[in-house]
Amino acid sequence: MELEKRKEEILKKIVKEYISTGQPVGSERIVEKFHFPISSATARNDMSELEKSGYIRQPYTSAGRVPTSKGYRFFVESILKEKRPLKIKEIKLPDEEKIRDLNEILTDVSELISAHTREISLVFSPSINENKIKYVHFFTAKSSTVYVVLVTSTHTSEAVPIGSFNIEDVELKKIENLINKELSNITSAKALEKISKKNFFNKELKNETEIVKSLHFYLKNELEKGEKREIYIRGISNLLSARISIAEQKVKSLLYMLEEKKAISDIVEKITSKDRIGFSIGKENKIPELWDYSLIAVKYTVKEMEGRLALLGPTRMDYLKGIFVLDAIAEKLEEFSDKIIE
Numbered sequence: 001m002e003l004e005k006r007k008e009e010i011l012k013k014i015v016k017e018y019i020s021t022g023q024p025v026g027s028e029r030i031v032e033k034f035h036f037p038i039s040s041a042t043a044r045n046d047m048s049e050l051e052k053s054g055y056i057r058q059p060y061t062s063a064g065r066v067p068t069s070k071g072y073r074f075f076v077e078s079i080l081k082e083k084r085p086l087k088i089k090e091i092k093l094p095d096e097e098k099i100r101d102l103n104e105i106l107t108d109v110s111e112l113i114s115a116h117t118r119e120i121s122l123v124f125s126p127s128i129n130e131n132k133i134k135y136v137h138f139f140t141a142k143s144s145t146v147y148v149v150l151v152t153s154t155h156t157s158e159a160v161p162i163g164s165f166n167i168e169d170v171e172l173k174k175i176e177n178l179i180n181k182e183l184s185n186i187t188s189a190k191a192l193e194k195i196s197k198k199n200f201f202n203k204e205l206k207n208e209t210e211i212v213k214s215l216h217f218y219l220k221n222e223l224e225k226g227e228k229r230e231i232y233i234r235g236i237s238n239l240l241s242a243r244i245s246i247a248e249q250k251v252k253s254l255l256y257m258l259e260e261k262k263a264i265s266d267i268v269e270k271i272t273s274k275d276r277i278g279f280s281i282g283k284e285n286k287i288p289e290l291w292d293y294s295l296i297a298v299k300y301t302v303k304e305m306e307g308r309l310a311l312l313g314p315t316r317m318d319y320l321k322g323i324f325v326l327d328a329i330a331e332k333l334e335e336f337s338d339k340i341i342e
Contacts, residue, residue: 003053003074007046010036011055014047015067015075019316024064069282069315072294076279076319091116091325093332102126102155102302105336106232109309109329114235116325119313120258124268125230126305131155133183133191136215138176140169146211148218152188153303157222162214175211188223192216231261238313253289263287268297268310277323282315296322300330309333
C-alpha cells in the first residue's frame with residue numbers, strides 16, 4: 001500500500017524515536033517533539049490507520065505505538081532510497097603490509113564491524129571452491145617424500161605430503177611446469193575435471209601418472225573442505241547491552257544457532273541473492289530464535305569471488321549506521337583485495 005506523505009513521515013518519526021528510546025511513541029510526542037503542524041487528535045487518527053495497515057502496533061492498552069517488522073522494513077527501504085550520508089568515525093582497514101591472506105583480514109574486518117556498530121558482526125568468506133589456482137609447487141624432503149603447496153587467488157596452503165616417489169628434482173620441476181601450464185587461473189573444480197579426463201598428461205608424463213593421481217586426490221580433498229564458507233563472528237557480548245531485554249532462554253537459543261552457523265548462513269545468502277544489500281527484520285525470519293532481531297547483509301567481491309558482511313542486532317537497531325558501516329567496509333575490502341595474494 002502507498003502511504004500518504006504525512007503518514008509516511010509520522011511512521012518514520014515513530015521508528016526513529018523508538019530506536020532511540022525503546023519506549024512506545026504517543027501522538028503527543030510526535031506532534032510536540034517533531035513540530036508536526038497538526039493536532040494530537042489528527043496524529044492519533046493517522047497512527048490508527050498505520051496500525052490497521054500493520055506498520056505499527058500498541059503493546060498494551062493506553063500505550064503509544066511501536067514499529068512492527070513491516071514498519072521497520074518501510075523505514076529501512078526509505079533509508080536506502082534516500083542514500084543519505086552519515087558522518088561516523090573513519091573506518092580504517094589494517095596495514096596492508098601486515099596482511100598475508102584473506103582469512104587474516106576477514107578476522108580484523110569482523111572486529112571492525114562490531115566495534116563501529118556495537119552489534120554482532122558476521123563475516124562470511126568467499127567459498128574456497130571459487131578460488132582460482134595461481135600455482136602448484138612440488139618439492140621433495142626426507143628422501144623420496146613429495147610435498148605440494150597450492151597457491152590460489154586468496155591464500156597459500158601449507159605444504160602437504162602426497163606420497164613417496166623415486167624422482168629427480170629436474171623431473172619434478174618438469175611435472176610442475178606442465179601442470180601449471182594447464183591448471184593456472186582455473187578453479188580447483190575445473191582442475192579436477194581436467195585431470196579426470198582420460199589420458200590427461202599421459203603424452204608428456206607417461207612415467208609420472210602416480211604423481212598426477214596423487215595431485216588429483218589432494219585437490220579433491222581441498223575441494224570438499226572448501227564447500228563451507230568460513231564465518232567470523234564477533235561482538236556476542238553486545239547481547240548483554242542494556243538496550244536489549246530478552247529472556248535468558250532466548251539468548252541461549254540464539255547463541256546455539258550462531259554456533260551451528262548453517263541456519264544464519266542460509267538466511268544471509270537468501271537476503272542477498274538478488275541485491276547487494278539485504279535485510280531480514282524480526283518476524284520476517286522463519287526461525288523463532290531471530291524474531292527479536294534483525295539482520296543486515298552486504299555483498300563484497302574479492303578476486304571475482306563473493307562473500308558477505310552481516311550485522312545481527314535487536315529489531316530497534318540503528319539501521320542507518322549499520323548499513324553505512326557494512327557498505328563502507330565492503331568497499332574498502334574490495335579496494336584492498338588487490339593487495340591479497342597476487
